[in-house]
Amino acid sequence: xxxxxxxxxxxxxxxxxxxxxxxxxxxxxxxxxxxxxxxxxxxxxxxxxxxxxxxxxxxxxxxxxxxxxxxxxxxxxxxxxxxxxxxxxxxxxxxxxxxxxxxxxxxxxxxxxxxxxxxxxxxxxxxxxxxxxxxxxxxxxxxxxxxxxxxxxxxxxxxxxxxxxxxxxxxxxxxxxxxxxxxxxxxxxxxxxxxxxxxxxxxxxxxxxxxxxxxxxxxxxxxxxxxxxxxxxxxxxxxxxxxxxxxxxxxxxxxxxxxxxxxxxxxxxxxxxxxxxxxxxxxxxxxxxxxxxxxxxxxxxxxxxxxxxxxxxxxxxxxxxxxxxxxxxxxxxxxxxxxxxxxxxxxxxxxxxxxxxxxxxxxxxxxxxxxxxxxxxxxxxxxxxxxxxxxxxxxxxxxxxxxxxxxxxxxxxxxxxxxxxxxxxxxxxxxxxxxxxxxxxxxxxxxxxxxxxxxxxxxxxxxxxxxxxxxxxxxxxxxxxxxxxxxxxxxxxxxxxxxxxxxxxxxxxxxxxxxxxxxxxxxxxxxxxxxxxxxxxxxxxxxxxxxxxxxxxxxxxxxxxxxxxxxxxxxxxxxxxxxxxxxxxxxxxxxxxxxxxxxxxxxxxxxxxxxxxxxxxx
Amino acid sequence: xxxxxxxxxxxxxxxxxxxxxxxxxxxxxxxxxxxxxxxxxxxxxxxxxxxxxxxxxxxxxxxxxxxxxxxxxxxxxxxxxxxxxxxxxxxxxxxxxxxxxxxxxxxxxxxxxxxxxxxxxxxxxxxxxxxxxxxxxxxxxxxxxxxxxxxxxxxxxxxxxxxxxxxxxxxxxxxxxxxxxxxxxxxxxxxxxx
Numbered sequence: 157x158x159x160x161x162x163x164x165x166x167x168x169x170x171x172x173x174x175x176x177x178x179x180x181x182x183x184x185x186x187x188x189x190x191x192x193x194x195x196x197x198x199x200x201x202x203x204x205x206x207x208x209x210x211x212x213x214x215x216x217x218x219x220x221x222x223x224x225x226x227x228x229x230x231x232x233x234x235x236x237x238x239x240x241x242x243x244x245x246x247x248x249x250x251x252x253x254x255x256x257x258x259x260x261x262x263x264x265x266x267x268x269x270x271x272x273x274x275x276x277x278x279x280x281x282x283x284x285x286x287x288x289x290x291x292x293x294x295x296x297x298x299x300x301x302x303x304x305x306x307x308x309x310x311x312x313x314x315x316x317x318x319x320x321x322x323x324x325x326x327x328x329x330x331x332x333x334x335x336x337x338x339x340x341x342x343x344x345x346x347x348x349x350x351x352x353x354x355x356x357x358x359x360x361x362x363x364x365x366x367x368x369x370x371x372x373x374x375x376x377x378x379x380x381x382x383x384x385x386x387x388x389x390x391x392x393x394x395x396x397x398x399x400x401x402x403x404x405x406x407x408x409x410x411x412x413x414x415x416x417x418x419x420x421x422x423x424x425x426x427x428x429x430x431x432x433x434x435x436x437x438x439x440x441x442x443x444x445x446x447x448x449x450x451x452x453x454x455x456x457x458x459x460x461x462x463x464x465x466x467x468x469x470x471x472x473x474x475x476x477x478x479x480x481x482x483x484x485x486x487x488x489x490x491x492x493x494x495x496x497x498x499x500x501x502x503x504x505x506x507x508x509x510x511x512x513x514x515x516x517x518x519x520x521x522x523x524x525x526x527x528x529x530x531x532x533x534x535x536x537x538x539x540x541x542x543x544x545x546x547x548x549x550x551x552x553x554x555x556x557x558x559x560x561x562x563x564x565x566x567x568x569x570x571x572x573x574x575x576x577x578x579x580x581x582x583x584x585x586x587x588x589x590x591x592x593x594x595x596x597x598x599x600x601x602x603x604x605x606x607x608x609x610x611x612x613x614x615x616x617x618x619x620x621x622x623x624x625x626x627x628x629x630x631x632x633x634x635x636x637x638x639x640x641x642x643x644x645x646x647x648x649x650x651x652x653x654x655x656x657x658x659x660x661x662x663x664x665x666x667x668x669x670x671x672x673x674x675x676x677x678x679x680x681x682x683x684x685x686x687x688x689x690x691x692x693x694x695x696x697x698x699x700x701x702x703x704x705x706x707x708x709x710x711x712x713x714x715x716x717x718x719x720x721x722x723x724x725x726x727x728x729x730x731x732x733x734x735x736x737x738x739x740x741x742x743x744x745x746x747x748x749x750x751x752x753x754x755x756x757x758x759x760x761x762x763x764x765x766x767x768x769x770x771x772x773x774x
Numbered sequence: 775x776x777x778x779x780x781x782x783x784x785x786x787x788x789x790x791x792x793x794x795x796x797x798x799x800x801x802x803x804x805x806x807x808x809x810x811x812x813x814x815x816x817x818x819x820x821x822x823x824x825x826x827x828x829x830x831x832x833x834x835x836x837x838x839x840x841x842x843x844x845x846x847x848x849x850x851x852x853x854x855x856x857x858x859x860x861x862x863x864x865x866x867x868x869x870x871x872x873x874x875x876x877x878x879x880x881x882x883x884x885x886x887x888x889x890x891x892x893x894x895x896x897x898x899x900x901x902x903x904x905x906x907x908x909x910x911x912x913x914x915x916x917x918x919x920x921x922x923x924x925x926x927x928x929x930x931x932x933x934x935x936x937x938x939x940x941x942x943x944x945x946x947x948x949x950x951x952x953x954x955x956x957x958x959x960x961x962x963x964x965x966x967x968x
Contacts, residue, residue: 523875
């Protein structure tokens with residue numbers, strides 16, 4: 157049995173924050189879950205995916221976050237407790253559904269997980285999704301600790317059903333990817349059979365209906381504020397006159413700082429875990445005893461703005477600060493020492509900042525950026541495109557996935573990127589605005605996610621571009637989740653269909669379609685050249701299983717290669733392919749047999765044919 | 775009790791997440807509060823993996839620059855890179871076997887010589903313990919047991935509030951059965967290397 161399915165109330169376990177959230181969903185009796193994977197949220201859905209195989213839970217990987225939310229919205233409107241999981245930028249994709257779903261509401265609880273990523277450990281921006289609460293009107297809950305991440309899910313479902321609207325649970329990477337003790341609670345058995353009652357004058361959002369629904373939503377927000385004031389997630393601790401307001405992981409840094417600085421007697425802390433709507437009466441109560449207030453929150457001054465507005469109405473004139481020069485930044489994530497120092501300086505608490513080592517004499521260290529894996533077929537494609545366009549001026553929009561890593565030299569395969577799917581849309585703009593050849597890269601999962609509309613647009617508007625679809629048969633970057641082009645039997649699952657990218661592309665009416673096997677360098681280069689020379693929209697589908705996924709299986713490429721003594725040290729292999737299996741020893745290129753997957757691409761590019769399969773007993 | 779802050783750094787694939795898991799399980803057995811955080815987004819793609827473990831009465835799961843009590847590095851260059859996490863009282867344990875990053879292999883950056891690493895870390899921290907963990911792991915029977923060697927060394931320093939028995943029991947609980955004998959041996963070799 158999956159460890160998170162165990163019915164053992166009181167059992168203590170060390171869980172990753174994302175496991176704790178998945179456990180919270182199980183305890184709340186979640187019946188229906190959908191997602192599109194995205195770091196730092198992916199382990200929540202991966203655990204639900206596995207649990208769905210041995211429980212009544214319905215789980216699906218949807219094509220994108222908007223579809224995932226629509227699927228879950230319907231299930232919740234049939235009375236099922238539903239959950240929809242995504243990373244912060246995924247909420248942008250789902251936002252169209254989200255904004256009006258707030259009007260329509262839900263019958264069964266619907267909890268939306270927004271996994272924010274301050275510092276952008278693995279994201280393209282660090283937007284603060286608490287503003288989605290304000291924008292949509294939906295309540296936002298934010299856990300501060302791992303056990304709270306478990307507990308908050310059941311409370312979010314109760315709140316969602318109480319108010320009849322979805323509830324957003326907002327986490328940050330340091331909740332998702334931290335591990336701590338969790339105490340299992342009791343499980344509510346899920347209700348798995350839904351019923352839909354037709355009610356078009358409340359469920360079909362034509363203008364006349366929506367005008368009524370917006371009135372109802374405002375009433376729900378008003379009620380949510382009352383609940384927010386009494387919530388166990390919004391609490392005042394201490395009764396000193398130095399006020400600190402904090403949320404999420406910042407609240408734990410504040411707690412540590414107060415203990416380290418020994419200012420328990422002087423401070424009072426308002427911990428906000430129910431952050432939309434902000435609990436205005438509770439904030440007023442808190443402020444009334446404060447001589448000075450500091451707001452500690454990563455990201456945007458969301459609480460600070462709200463607290464200042466509440467203070468203005470209440471006639472509270474003492475200083476309130478948060479984001480300011482010398483205090484907290486809107487950039488990146490916080491850490492305990494930073495919070496301790498800012499608290500000490502803002503409140504004039506005696507504190508000697510500990511000495512840090514003088515690092516001025518440390519030499520510049522070589523970076524260790526993440527790299528495409530040994531044997532990764534994306535590397536082969538990038539090399540082949542570079543060779544096929546050696547005498548051309550090109551612009552290469554790229555997209556989101558492992559292959560984004562190809563933007564680094566020497567492959568330099570990526571000139572522009574803004575969001576999932578943008579390689580197909582931006583290609584058209586570049587081709588119209590310049591006279592350069594545009595070659596876009598997109599992965600298979602990203603193509604299904606949001607690349608298709610851009611390709612349809614390019615065909616319709618007759619843009620001049622080549623789209624290279626890097627089809628490695630998985631969503632590799634986030635941990636090898638399936639997508640609509642995957643054979644689910646490989647995951648041991650029946651009852652799915654598989655969508656052919658080639659048929660889809662031909663169906664759109666793309667003028668020139670070819671399929672390549674990127675480990676065959678010569679043939680691939682010829683096909684790429686032809687596609688790139690085509691005037692109009694051409695698509696090249698590069699099919700090769702993800703080397704990391706098939707490592708150690710029968711599908712792996714084969715025997716490792718080695719550099720023979722025919723090598724004349726051209727270094728084409730290491731300088732132009734830059735596979736991590738290469739290393740230099742005494743000035744000569746070698747191949748690490750433990751890393752080499754036997755893809756043979758380097759053997760094909762070597763001008764001396766000096767790279768050969770390692771002898772079987774060698 | 776005091777708070778003990780441990781940072782573990784490694785190159786993706788070296789098995790430091792398992793090492794953290796063992797220490798977490800050992801702390802559970804010991805009845806000591808522990809919280810951990812990991813930055814492992816690209817672990818499988820050769821990047822740096824950093825784990826922070828906070829033992830004892832604290833709420834945060836991250837360790838600020840200059841505040842690690844112990845640094846364990848699976849690779850000497852990464853020990854030097856993580857020096858910003860240390861202070862004059864920090865004890866540093868490192869595997870001495872270099873894994874040059876690809877950038878150095880293609881001439882973008884120079885791997886510092888081991889003497890520089892030794893000197894810089896030695897003069898800025900309280901104690902610098904070098905272990906040829908890769909060699910010891912290979913001697914124990916599996917080069918992938920570097921994590922167990924380093925856990926042995928770490929346990930032998932007595933700096934963590936964890937008993938040797940509980941760490942050993944945690945290894946038995948957490949690691950795969952077919953590797954248990956090798957892991958035990960690797961742990962023991964690491965323990966005796968100090």
